[in-house]
Amino acid sequence: MKFNIIFIGLAVLVFTGCKDILDPEPENLKNIEQMYTDVNYAQGVVVNAYRTIPGYYDNSDYATDDAVTNQFSDGWLQMTTGSWTASNNPASLWNRSYEAIQYINLFLEQSGKVKWAEDPEAAKLFNMRMRGEAFGLRGLYMYFLLRNHGGFTPDGQLMGVPIITEYQTIKSEFNIPRANFDACVKQIYKDLDSAEAYLPIEYNNVNASQIPDRFKTITQNAETYNRVMGEPGRQLFNGLIAKSFRTRLALLAASPAFQHSSNTVTWADAANYAAAVIDYKGGANALPASGLVYYTNFNSNEVDGISNGANPPEIIWRENIQTNNGDIEAENFPPSLFGNGRMNPTQNLVEAFPMANGFPIDHPNSTYNSSNPFSQRDPRLAKYIIYNGSAAGVSNSTILTGSGSGTDDGINARSTSTRTGYYMRKRLRMDVNRNPISLSGKTHYTPRIRYTEIYLDYAEAANEAWGPTGQGSHGYSAYDIIKAIRKRALGLNNDPYLEEIKTDKDKMRELIRNERRLELCFESFRFWDLRRWKVDIAKLNETTRGLDLKAGVFVPFNVETRSYQNYMYYGPIPNSEVRKYSQLLQNQGWK
Known part of the structure; x- marks a missing residue:
């Protein structure tokens, strides 16, 4: 493992800055005692x-059946x-995660x-909060290590990653074996419990009466509490x-890819x-209405009006x-924009x-017309994807994606054109102007966790644990959650397809997975979801396809083949x- 020993005099430069890195001032060379x-x-x-928390948008979608990229060096x-x-x-995420854990362990000691x-x-209170943050961040990094590097060794054991909870020095033993998967899960739970x-x-x-009980033993002064645990701590x-x-951890551990006699996590755990x-x-x-288009300035002020660290x-x-x-937008707008x-x-x-x-396009009750494929579709399609004829950008320009359209937006017209006949709309604000003559930006934020993800987590886990309409000890089922998600998306008070399948666990699983695919598309979930579900290797290797418009006729075509092997459900330990x-x-x- 690459456990970098942190030399404090160097590390401090990372977060305090230095006017001359090659010849630092003596006061910038700090030791632990300082x-x-x-x-x-x-x-x-x-x-x-x-600063090194893995990014939410990592574009791993390019490595799935959901997307490709025109950047061939990616x-x-x-x-x-x-x-x-x-x-x-x-x-x-091996090196960056263990380096972060090294800092965290130093702090905790x-x-x-x-x-x-x-x-x-x-x-x-400050010591309490900072320790809580450190425990939480260590659990976070261990989760990502487990997701990206956990798996089965040649002897059939389900293994996690090395558990490091002490600051490593030059005298430490670095040749440390991987802990088993279940031990890693328990360590992460422990850190999250501490947080x-x-x-x-x-x-x-x-106010003073609202201070949580566990903090009242330290202070009953609202000003003191708010100084440490109030709004300044947001984010x-x-x-x-x-x-x-x-x-997230329980959902990962309960999934088919990690089933083993040594793994004690259940679907009920994840649902609870x-x-x-x-x-x-x-x-x-209580599913937020804005979750459907969280990246836009919902209701005219939701993004632009963010202040005081609020969400x-x-x-x-x-x-x-x-x-x-x-x-x-500069990275993902069509060339004409x-x-x-x-x-x-x-x-x-x-x-x-x-x-x-609400019916799938291949269902007998579907009204799908391959000659007019975007008509009468789920409204999320137009919200998340720019297709031929879509209006986009500050001037609502019509985007023509056909290879014969004569525009730069057409398939493979130039190096920045689409390869599939589609561009991403999700994540982008259409009121951004990238025209160099009238360049203007807008307020953006990148999520780390959305409520919609957690609602979908519950639906998946509850269906597996108790069936489509089972509630466990809660007042709602997988069916109830999916009904709320689809009502928000489709505007249906009556959802005939959901009613048709609500007693069939397998069909509900298929619907839940599809709703997850749509709701979280382009948010870097699909790559890991396909693996934890352990879908058939043929699904991992599904050829990506596009849709061209030639002489008024829509023509499907193959874009890119995949080359995954049977062992690629689990990521490797760095060689x-x-x-x-x-x-x-x-x-x-x-x-």
Whole structure:
């Protein structure tokens, strides 16, 4: 493993900056002891862990049946077409995660010695909060390590990753074996439990009577509490985020790809953890209306009006807002809107959107017409994908994607044109202008966790645990959640297809997975969902398809083949680490 030893004098440059890196001022060369009296320095150790949290939009969609890219040098494209190895792995989070854990472990060992504030009550609260953040972040990084690198070794054992809970020094033993999968799950649960014990569920200002009981033993002064646990802490790790990562972890562990006698996690566990988040939100019918188009300025002010670190109703956690920005539009707008058209949705994905009446396009009650394929479709299709004839951009320009359209937006017309006949609309604001003559940006944020994800987690887990209409100990079922999601999307008070299948667990599973595909498309879930479901290898290797318009006729065509092998349900341990450490076993099949 690449456990980088953190030399404090160097590490401090990361978060304090230095006017001359090659010849730093003596006061910038700090040692561990200086953490105790320099609060900013102590906080900076944890800040380093925040800065390397894996991005929500990693574009792994390019390596699935949902999308391709016109950027042929992209690592995900190369991975999916045959170059994925233990030495060439764009999905690897190994080094960055263990480096972050190293910072976190250093902080946890030293935080009790830091003089956080002159006020002893505030000092105790600061130490409590910072430790909670650190435990939560360690659980977060361990979750991503387990998802991206856990798997079966050649001897048939389900293994996780090495568990490191102490700060590593030059005297430490680095040749550490992988812990089994279940031990990793339990360690992550433990860290998330610690985070919840130390942190408020959300950072809100309160009056004295509203201070949570577990903090009243430290202070009953609202000003002191709000200074540490109030609004200034928003977008730091909190108790609700811990609950959400516990849900993600349980859903992963309960999934078919990780079934083994040593794994004790159940679908009921995942459903119960998701329900805790849903209940906090207000139940099955509290699904935020803006979740359908969270990336737009819903109701004219939802994004532009964000202030004081607050979240839109759909968001559990997000990155900082960016104002007057159009970077994501520059990457993904069609060429006629001065974009690079990078994310090209596939015909495979387009066919997954049902009709406006809720029936799949191949159902007998569907009104699908292949000669007019975008008519009477699920409204999400037009919200998430730009297709031939769509209006887009600040001037509602008509986008023509046919290869014979005579426009730069046509299939393969130029290097920035679509390869499939489609462009991504989701994630983009249509009121951004990329025309160099009148360039203007808008406010954006990138999610880390959305409520819709957690609702879908519950639906999947509850269906597996108790069937479509079983509720466990909760007042709602998988059926109830999917009904709410589809009502938001389709506007149906009566959903005939859902009613048709609601007693069939297998058909409900298929619908839930499809709803997850649509609701979370282009948000980097599909690559991992297909693997944890352990779909047939033929599905992983499904050829991506496009749709051309030639002489007024829609013509499907193949775009890109996939080259996944049977062992590629689980990501590899980096080859460089396996070669260095004899106790670090590789996942089966990887070289």
